Amino acid sequence: MDILKAEMMKKRKQLEEMMDGKKKYFKRSELLAKETATLQSDVNKNTTNEKEKPESQDSVSNKKDHQLSRPEVIRRLRERCEPILLFGESELVAFQRLRKCEILEPEANKGFRNDFQEAMDQVDQAYLDELLSLSKPNDVAKKGDVPVPDEEVTYDDIQQMSEKLNRGNREFDMTVITRFLQFLVQVWGNQLNSRGTAEKMSTKGKMDSATYAQTREYLKPLLRKLKNKSLPEDITDSLTEIVKHLLERNYILASDAYLQMAIGNSPWPIGVTMVGIHARTGREKIFSKNVAHVMNDETQRKYIQALKRLMTKCQDYYTTDPSRCVEYTKK
Numbered sequence: 001m002d003i004l005k006a007e008m009m010k011k012r013k014q015l016e017e018m019m020d021g022k023k024k025y026f027k028r029s030e031l032l033a034k035e036t037a038t039l040q041s042d043v044n045k046n047t048t049n050e051k052e053k054p055e056s057q058d059s060v061s062n063k064k065d066h067q068l069s070r071p072e073v074i075r076r077l078r079e080r081c082e083p084i085l086l087f088g089e090s091e092l093v094a095f096q097r098l099r100k101c102e103i104l105e106p107e108a109n110k111g112f113r114n115d116f117q118e119a120m121d122q123v124d125q126a127y128l129d130e131l132l133s134l135s136k137p138n139d140v141a142k143k144g145d146v147p148v149p150d151e152e153v154t155y156d157d158i159q160q161m162s163e164k165l166n167r168g169n170r171e172f173d174m175t176v177i178t179r180f181l182q183f184l185v186q187v188w189g190n191q192l193n194s195r196g197t198a199e200k201m202s203t204k205g206k207m208d209s210a211t212y213a214q215t216r217e218y219l220k221p222l223l224r225k226l227k228n229k230s231l232p233e234d235i236t237d238s239l240t241e242i243v244k245h246l247l248e249r250n251y252i253l254a255s256d257a258y259l260q261m262a263i264g265n266s267p268w269p270i271g272v273t274m275v276g277i278h279a280r281t282g283r284e285k286i287f288s289k290n291v292a293h294v295m296n297d298e299t300q301r302k303y304i305q306a307l308k309r310l311m312t313k314c315q316d317y318y319t320t321d322p323s324r325c326v327e328y329t330k331k
Contacts, residue, residue: 119210148189178226218306249320
């Protein structure tokens, strides 16, 4: 019906053009000539479209050259929890849908990644890079090594610096804390690198390397604030007390200071520091130093967790009396 209606409209338009609003009649030869002219114009249009068609095919082929491979498209769609192929959808349309998703949401699911799994992937990738770049037989012993910070400070130097610790000079306290944390990371990295190649490549060895890599990643914001001298005063005081007890090898007091910093002892341990405009009973118990910093934000939680790992490693490397250790186990 639609085709018939279109033909009738076309005939009517031709008749109106021939009569030109003035003629009451027309010859059949004039109608045939008009139809011939219309057919000729349609043929010319089709010829023009056929000439332009190879160019459009070239553009399509160029687009296909820039198109990703099908396995890569599937992998990226699954990372975004998108269906790999919709009903009636071609691979090209699926690729275009992926590009649209990547443009609209470039950082999809970033907050839901597994940090430990990411660290494990980094360890595996570093091992593969070492295998690819392996050129000399002497480099076999370096397979599975972890990156270690190059610090020239020793444990005795830090102990000498700790004699002036917690005496009112916050910048000096931050310097001592920075060097001590970097020293513990260096000792931990050297201990991991001293393992045998078989132990490094085992499942437990890879997990230990991943834990080390994750801890270094978590410590970066804390070390950055310590170097810039922009760490909050309450956290600085708690870290100073923790480092002082660690250097004295009193790990029980260091653990108590850590718990007070991480969990706090305020009635509202979720970061509440203001309860109203009126002073209340026990107001001094909820100032910011007693607030649970582990619940403030994700960044603080991560470097507080990394600090606890370094405290455990410090107890392993620098032993003391069992009565001053936390969860003492004889090794």
